[in-house]
Amino acid sequence: MKPYLIAPSILSADFARLGEDVANVLAAGADVVHFDVMDNHYVPNLTIGPMVCKALRDYGITAPIDVHLMVKPVDRIIPDFAKAGASIITFHPEASEHPDRTLQLIKEHGCQAGLVLNPATSLHYLDHVMDKLDIILLMSVNPGFGGQSFIPATLDKLRQVRQRIQQSGRDIRLEVDGGVKTDNIRQIADAGADMFVAGSAIFDQPDYAAVIARMRQELDS
Ligand code: DX5
Numbered sequence: 001m002k003p004y005l006i007a008p009s010i011l012s013a014d015f016a017r018l019g020e021d022v023a024n025v026l027a028a029g030a031d032v033v034h035f036d037v038m039d040n041h042y043v044p045n046l047t048i049g050p051m052v053c054k055a056l057r058d059y060g061i062t063a064p065i066d067v068h069l070m071v072k073p074v075d076r077i078i079p080d081f082a083k084a085g086a087s088i089i090t091f092h093p094e095a096s097e098h099p100d101r102t103l104q105l106i107k108e109h110g111c112q113a114g115l116v117l118n119p120a121t122s123l124h125y126l127d128h129v130m131d132k133l134d135i136i137l138l139m140s141v142n143p144g145f146g147g148q149s150f151i152p153a154t155l156d157k158l159r160q161v162r163q164r165i166q167q168s169g170r171d172i173r174l175e176v177d178g179g180v181k182t183d184n185i186r187q188i189a190d191a192g193a194d195m196f197v198a199g200s201a202i203f204d205q206p207d208y209a210a211v212i213a214r215m216r217q218e219l220d221s
């Protein structure tokens, strides 16, 4: 596995020219496209669905697409995202009646599967499903909006999850989402994360390559 992955959140991209903007951020050195799906029900905002994911594939985007589902109910949208070209699908366990079944459903559709834990969501949700997880996403802001500040208590939670991954002996990615910037990414990596979502930190700057290079420099330091 590549040690560190940088996943720009397209929530902060230019939706009027999304294909081009996503192609640019990948050319600037990003590894994964983070695709935020909000339903104005589970979270108080509304974004994009499988049609947009398919449109990115049709445009020629070949990088992995990491679909972060902030929707309730979860299951019925999973086949559509798999068909639309999703590579990874993560969901919030509180939004699913049967998280174990949802994880299986994602895998049956050929995608990597993961749980997302909000800042105040207990790690108990990881009990009994570690064997089915390819990825764990810790939210370092409350979901719904880009541009919020990193919640420092996430660092301790990251350390605890990293320990649980080590104990499991499995190769599970530990992703962090919310308020990741060039000046805190090193600290977040030190706490155990190996995949970094960054929306506003990248898309609000004119030179994506410079921000991503700076992030990698911090990670290598
Ligand atoms: C928030 C989303 C994030 C968001 C991150 O609910 O899941 O992916 O876009 O944005 P920044 O990096 O600006 O905090």
Ligand code: ZN
Binding pocket: 009, 034, 035, 036, 068, 177, 197
């Ligand atoms: Zn996200």
